[in-house]
Amino acid sequence: MTVTLADVAARAGVSAATVSRVLNGNYPVAAGTRGRVLRAVEELEYVVNGPASALAAASSDLVGILVNDIADPFFGILAGAVQTELSGASGPGGEKLAVVCNTGGSPERELTYLTLLQRQRAAGVVLTGSASEDPAHARALAAGLVRLSGAGTRVVLCGRPVQEAGAEPESGVEPKSGAPLTALAFDNRGGAQRLTGHLIALGHRRIGCVAGPAGRTTTAERLAGHRAALAEHGIEDPPRRVVHGAYDRGSGYDAAVELLRRDSELTAVVAANDTAALGVCAALRDRGLRVPEDVSVAGFDDLPFSADAAPALTTVRLPLAEAGARAGRLVTGREERPPGGLATLPAELMVRGSTSVRYP
Amino acid sequence: MTVTLADVAARAGVSAATVSRVLNGNYPVAAGTRGRVLRAVEELEYVVNGPASALAAASSDLVGILVNDIADPFFGILAGAVQTELSGASGPGGEKLAVVCNTGGSPERELTYLTLLQRQRAAGVVLTGSASEDPAHARALAAGLVRLSGAGTRVVLCGRPVQEAGAEPESGVEPKSGAPLTALAFDNRGGAQRLTGHLIALGHRRIGCVAGPAGRTTTAERLAGHRAALAEHGIEDPPRRVVHGAYDRGSGYDAAVELLRRDSELTAVVAANDTAALGVCAALRDRGLRVPEDVSVAGFDDLPFSADAAPALTTVRLPLAEAGARAGRLVTGREERPPGGLATLPAELMVRGSTSVRYP
DNA sequence: CTGTTAGCGCCTTCAG
DNA sequence: CTGAAGGCGCTAACAG
Numbered sequence: 001m002t003v004t005l006a007d008v009a010a011r012a013g014v015s016a017a018t019v020s021r022v023l024n025g026n027y028p029v030a031a032g033t034r035g036r037v038l039r040a041v042e043e044l045e046y047v048v049n050g051p052a053s054a055l056a057a058a059s060s061d062l063v064g065i066l067v068n069d070i071a072d073p074f075f076g077i078l079a080g081a082v083q084t085e086l087s088g089a090s091g092p093g094g095e096k097l098a099v100v101c102n103t104g105g106s107p108e109r110e111l112t113y114l115t116l117l118q119r120q121r122a123a124g125v126v127l128t129g130s131a132s133e134d135p136a137h138a139r140a141l142a143a144g145l146v147r148l149s150g151a152g153t154r155v156v157l158c159g160r161p162v163q164e165a166g167a168e169p170e171s172g173v174e175p176k177s178g179a180p181l182t183a184l185a186f187d188n189r190g191g192a193q194r195l196t197g198h199l200i201a202l203g204h205r206r207i208g209c210v211a212g213p214a215g216r217t218t219t220a221e222r223l224a225g226h227r228a229a230l231a232e233h234g235i236e237d238p239p240r241r242v243v244h245g246a247y248d249r250g251s252g253y254d255a256a257v258e259l260l261r262r263d264s265e266l267t268a269v270v271a272a273n274d275t276a277a278l279g280v281c282a283a284l285r286d287r288g289l290r291v292p293e294d295v296s297v298a299g300f301d302d303l304p305f306s307a308d309a310a311p312a313l314t315t316v317r318l319p320l321a322e323a324g325a326r327a328g329r330l331v332t333g334r335e336e337r338p339p340g341g342l343a344t345l346p347a348e349l350m351v352r353g354s355t356s357v358r359y360p
Numbered sequence: 361m362t363v364t365l366a367d368v369a370a371r372a373g374v375s376a377a378t379v380s381r382v383l384n385g386n387y388p389v390a391a392g393t394r395g396r397v398l399r400a401v402e403e404l405e406y407v408v409n410g411p412a413s414a415l416a417a418a419s420s421d422l423v424g425i426l427v428n429d430i431a432d433p434f435f436g437i438l439a440g441a442v443q444t445e446l447s448g449a450s451g452p453g454g455e456k457l458a459v460v461c462n463t464g465g466s467p468e469r470e471l472t473y474l475t476l477l478q479r480q481r482a483a484g485v486v487l488t489g490s491a492s493e494d495p496a497h498a499r500a501l502a503a504g505l506v507r508l509s510g511a512g513t514r515v516v517l518c519g520r521p522v523q524e525a526g527a528e529p530e531s532g533v534e535p536k537s538g539a540p541l542t543a544l545a546f547d548n549r550g551g552a553q554r555l556t557g558h559l560i561a562l563g564h565r566r567i568g569c570v571a572g573p574a575g576r577t578t579t580a581e582r583l584a585g586h587r588a589a590l591a592e593h594g595i596e597d598p599p600r601r602v603v604h605g606a607y608d609r610g611s612g613y614d615a616a617v618e619l620l621r622r623d624s625e626l627t628a629v630v631a632a633n634d635t636a637a638l639g640v641c642a643a644l645r646d647r648g649l650r651v652p653e654d655v656s657v658a659g660f661d662d663l664p665f666s667a668d669a670a671p672a673l674t675t676v677r678l679p680l681a682e683a684g685a686r687a688g689r690l691v692t693g694r695e696e697r698p699p700g701g702l703a704t705l706p707a708e709l710m711v712r713g714s715t716s717v718r719y720p
Numbered sequence: 721c722t723g724t725t726a727g728c729g730c731c732t733t734c735a736g
Numbered sequence: 737c738t739g740a741a742g743g744c745g746c747t748a749a750c751a752g
Binding site for chain 1: 362404407408409410411412413414415420421422429430431432433435436437439443444447455458459460461462464469472473475476478479480481507512560580591608624638639641642643656664665668669670
């Protein structure tokens with residue numbers, strides 16, 4: 001059968017407790033003893049039984065990372081950064097196993113994964129990306145997070161709205177153990193506002209908006225920023241200038257076609273993200289319109305390929321890698337939570353070739 | 361403290377064994393009893409203790425997916441497909457927790473994750489992408505895989521060379537329990553050969569090659585296909601026409617610059633993948649060369665953005681989503697392993713705008 | 721510094 | 737169909 005701690009102990013001529021101690025290194029052990037134990041481990045090819053140790057210690061080395069779409073580089077970069085940070089965590093707690101869970105944006109699957117992670121007694125959970133705005137789901141999720149953090153799991157929100165971080169005080173349930181929720185938010189609203197402001201400064205007045213999926217927090221934030229910029233300059237903003245769609249190229253393409261159908265005089269389009277923006281560009285090209293001469297186009301996120309598109313995309317840079325790394329440190333307790341449990345990360349306007357002054 | 365099985369049993373007025381049975385559903389239980397138990401579970405918000413059950417049952421519901429770079433859509437699509445397939449696995453074994461592990465292409469981290477997964481007594485492991493060709497690492501990896509599958513973990517290779525699948529017979533160690541390794545390979549060689557063949561048919565003779573990272577199986581396979589096509593047509597193939605680089609845009613850019621420096625008369629370039637191809641295009645543009653009029657460029661993988669590039673990329677389509685889904689079914693035992701444990705998936709040439717006949 | 725002694729929470733025979 | 741009992745492999749006090 002499989003090798004157990006006892007086998008190693010017997011081989012090394014010590015007790016199981018001693019083996020456990022050298023393996024976990026949280027306790028003084030004589031150098032000679034340690035050497036013999038380590039040798040026995042090698043010889044027997046012993047591999048710790050995770051479940052058993054998790055059971056006994058009432059904790060595991062699993063950290064869950066929930067993402068909306070693992071095939072989207074936005075989440076890939078975020079998750080990769082978290083994971084890198086966790087592997088480097090040879091400090092307290094040792095090596096953590098980062099578990100990336102793909103929710104597909106479905107609130108149900110989000111809850112399912114939360115339960116699965118709680119079942120594994122995960123050490124921490126990082127929730128990334130936008131959340132559903134549906135009140136029922138928001139409540140269920142908040143309850144789930146309270147349960148989790150009550151069970152001692154560290155919870156970090158990354159790129160999610162603040163409200164959830166405050167869910168626990170409102171609920172009146174004070175988690176006994178474990179830290180309260182911590183949130184890292186992106187300045188989606190400010191970034192969107194500056195982006196649309198940039199287009200306005202270039203002389204654009206008829207600006208189409210390909211908003212993200214309806215009913216999602218990120219969509220709402222970016223749309224609010226866009227509208228704030230228009231309002232600020234007293235530009236009218238009829239509902240027909242906004243179309244919702246997913247964060248993919250096809251949606252961007254379709255949305256652009258629809259926007260042009262509604263108003264063929266558009267001179268600029270802001271997209272939900274960079275990927276959708278490329279779809280918008282494709283749709284424009286197919287209709288014989290040039291970017292940016294005829295229509296300016298802007299994206300959001302500044303993913304790596306955006307700089308390489310032709311023309312290079314004007315967009316809003318989000319510090320994804322930094323956010324992921326910080327979330328990783330927070331979830332392992334290697335960084336103190338920011339005051340109030342919330343930190344907002346800046347969004348930087350990146351002006352490139354896809355936007356230009358309006359040629360009337 | 362946390363709710364346990366015993367609490368639920370007490371609440372429902374039955375024994376712990378009965379609760380366990382209704383929860384696992386592998387055993388006949390009276391409908392009335394089941395109802396009461398389920399109600400008690402609801403009321404107490406009971407969540408199974410994964411480690412405890414894994415310990416007792418000597419198995420867990422974790423499935424690991426190893427990828428080289430989670431920020432690369434190539435792996436995102438693959439991993440997403442595996443994970444989707446696993447969530448749908450409400451059949452035997454129930455819901456599985458898919459764990460995506462980012463190795464960064466490092467053989468050491470690959471081994472580390474394998475151990476971590478073995479420690480968790482993972483139900484299965486899917487290894488994706490290219491492997492290191494270093495003999496020492498190959499041996500260590502093969503040994504690790506034998507250990508894993510010997511411990512009852514299902515192992516599936518996806519996009520990896522065959523040799524590893526055969527490691528276990530050679531090693532002479534017959535895994536007692538668990539299925540032997542299964543491999544899903546991409547026809548990298550054939551795809552590359554057809555791609556270069558296509559360029560040759562268009563009249564190109566001086567074809568630069570931006571190969572992937574050195575010492576990796578996928579790189580070797582694609583390069584072999586490229587060379588086979590050249591040899592087939594009696595075209596000379598000096599070493600200076602090949603430059604190695606990573607799978608990112610920057611590497612593609614740099615490699616293209618280097619290739620042009622070595623031979624400014626190149627009329628075509630095949631890149632390691634689509635991302636690198638975009639970098640190549642950028643480098644060419646920066647040097648005042650047009651694609652495809654002056655230089656044809658081709659990628660590999662056919663990631664979503666490739667069709668949207670300007671010009672759209674000629675490339676080789678790999679059935680990533682299908683491969684991932686199939687790997688998911690294989691690793692859960694819901695699909696029979698192919699004869700010989702190996703299936704090769706086709707690579708399809710996609711001709712688009714970035715390649716054209718050579719204008720001499 | 722090291723051994724001994726109890727469980728951690730659940731699954732799984734074995735009776736009933 | 738259900739209960740009782742033992743142990744999965746490890747860790748965490750206690751003693752020494």
